[in-house]
Amino acid sequence: MKNNSISKKDLRKNRGGIYSIFFILAVILSSVSCVFDDGAQIVSGPYKNLSIYHINDAHSHLTQAKDGATKKYYGGASRLKTLLNKTRSSESIVLAAGDLVQGTLFYNFFHGAADIETFNAVGLDAFCLGNHEFDGGVDSLFNYYSKSSFPVLAANINFKTNPSAAALVKPYTIIEKNGLKIAVIGIDTPQITSDNPKLLNDITISEPALILKQYAVELRSGVDLIIALTHIGYNEDLKLASEIEEVDIIIGGHSHTEVPVPAAVKNKGGICMVAQTGAYLKYLGNLNLKVCPKDLRLAGTPRYIYESGGLDYIGEDITPDPLVESIVxxxxxxxxxxxxxxxxxxxxxxxxxxxxxxxxxxxLANLFADAIKNLTNADIALINGGNFRESITGPDITYENIYTAAPYDNPVVTIELSGAELIEDFKMTASRYDGDWGGFLQFSKGMKVIYENHAFISAALDGVAIDGARTYKVAMSEYIASGGDGHSIFASKKQDAGAIIKISDAVIGYIKSLPQPIDYRAEGRIVINDPVSNAFKTLLIPYMPPRR
Structure with a gap:
């Protein structure tokens, strides 16, 4: 029987050669980015850990909000900070994808100051502008974001009238963490100027795909990971992910879409992960990656490997962070x-x-429209559906209820419109309503408008058809009168602001004048005869496109 054992002498003789072989193998393995075993991706070599924590659309919800379904409280900046205290490390970054402001009394009273001080304390590594950052105009945006301790990004916005804002808002930032260079490119929605045409004097907005591609190509060779921090909506994020191969991760906002697990979108360059948290600080999003430094990556291996990700619920059982709690x-x-x-x-x-x-x-829309009509003695009052954010559950009505239900506290104005112009705008409304467009019009008492299969059928005031040749006095918010949400027919009309009363004040005064308790109901002011299309929307739309 042959003896295959190795003698001690032979072992000593070959030890140097064996060590040389192990050394060579070690060098080879240290440079291997990943290996594949029956399709499974196994991390090895120089990959480094990176965790991305993210929020979007906080909308000034600095304190907890109440879940209408569960009746439990969630969110709040101080509880967000507690979660971050537990997870943040030298291997993590924190990003915010637009609309920190607008939506609660914190914005109505302090116009961004409360939000910026709070999120300075929370600690962000980068933030991209959203559409509601522009609600108070460009000068107001600069006044509060100039006090931020984090980079403010928007690569596709050009500031024309405020050089200070132009200098403040950068197209991108590069973050260095755990030996990695991470480029974060900010992209905002072109919807800003179509919703509020007055801003066309102050800014121009380029198409997201064009600008994102430009910067991603420019930065690709100098960084290890590229993140698009966007405020354009989940649908648009998915489209960008499929088209722009240089981008690795998209952290989005604007559509308030809760994405339980980041979506993996295939493109020519590999996989782009797309994530969003919903809104109002209900969740903290996370992605856990292994990222390869560019100088150590072998050809044909991925720039990063996605390990896990999802949403962490910010529940009422989380202990508030004392510093952030004290600021709020x-x-x-x-x-x-x-x-x-x-x-x-x-x-x-x-x-x-x-x-x-x-x-x-x-x-609720009926109540607001009637209040505006009562204030102005107009023939008709209109209010856009995008004005509303929360229900008033009652039985009590507080001042806070009014401000929170409809936080966009624009002044009431009147304009004069011919019946033909009204009908033309109603036709536009009929073509666009879908449950997501904020320009859907609600009407004051006496109006009846009928739509069918996204076509305008008829409109009547007090039972009489709208007369194309007659001139009507129409009350609405200054925002809609200026052509907001696509109502461009109104934009050229001379506005009469009267006593310059805000919508909230008009509504509060009107409610006080009514017998108590008030008993408002939907009463057939709007009739929509397209049940088939509504059924399809309910069945087929799993996420929400961009909102105002």
């Missing part, structure tokens, strides 16, 4: 308890649901 409390006390005072009551829930107000008549 100071602003909360300044708002004061006066806004929480009951001033009226309601017999019904006043429906401020976002989707409902963008596709059908609601009792």
């Amino acid at each position: 409390s100071v602003y909360e006390k300044q708002i004061g308890e006066n806004v929480k005072v009951k001033f009226a009551s309601t017999a019904n829930v006043l429906n401020g649901n976002m989707a409902d107000n963008r596709k059908s008549e609601t009792n």
Whole structure:
């Protein structure tokens, strides 16, 4: 029988050669980015850990919000900070994808100051502008974001009238973490100027795909990972991910889409992961990656490997961070308890649901439209469905309820329109309503408008058909009168601001004048005869396209 054992002498003799072989193998393995075993991706070699934490569309929800379905409280900046305290490390970054502001009394009272101080304390590595950052105009945007301690990004926005804002807002930033260079490119929605044409004097917005491609190509050779931090909506993010191979990750916002697990989108360069958290600080998003430094990556191997990701619920059981809590409390006390005072009551829930107000008549929209008509003595009052954010559940109605249900507190104005111009605008509305477009019009008492299969059928005031040759006095928000949300027919008309009363003040005064409790209901002011298309929307749309 042959003895295959190795003698100690032979072992000593060959030890040098064996060590040389192991050394060579070690060098080879250290340069291998990954290996594949029956399709499974196994990390080895120089890949480095990177965790991306992200939020979007906080909308000034600095304190907790109440979930209408579960009746439990969630969110709040101080609880977000606690989660980040537990997870943040030298291997992580924190990003915010637009619309930090607008949506609660913190913005109505402080116009961004409360939000910026709070998120400075939370700690962000980068932020891209959203559409609501422009609600107060470019000068206001600069006034509060100039105090931010984090980079403010928007590669596709050109500031024409405010050089200071132009200098403040950068197209991208490069973050160095754990030996990696990470480029973050900001992209905002072109919807800003179509929704608010007055901003055309101050900014121009380029198409996202064109600009993102330009910067991604420019940066690709000098960084290890490229992240597009966008505020254009989930649908558009998926499209960008499929088209722009130089981008590795898209962290998005604007459509308020809760993406439970980041979507993997294939393109020519490999895989692009797309993530979004919904809105109002309900979740903290996370992606955990292995990223290869560019100088160590072998040809044919991926720039990064996605390990895990998802959404962490920011529940009421999380202990608030004391520093952030103290900052928010100071602003909360300044708002004061006066806004929480009951001033009226309601017999019904006043429906401020976002989707409902963008596709059908609601009792809350009826109430607001009637209040505007009552204030102005107009023939007709209009209000856009995108004005509404939350329902008033009752039975008590507080000042805070009004501000929170409809936070876009524009002045009321009147304009004169011919019946033909009204009908033309109603036709445009008929072609666009889908449950997501914020320009869907709601009407004051006496109006009846009928749509069918996205076509305008008829409109009547007090039972009489709208006369194309007659001139009507029409009340609305200054935003809509300026052509906002696509109502371009209104933009050329001379506005009469009257006593310059804000919508909220008009509504509060009107409610106080009514018998209590108020009993507002949907009553057939808007009739939509297209049940088939509505059924398809319910069945086939798993996420929400961009919102105002």
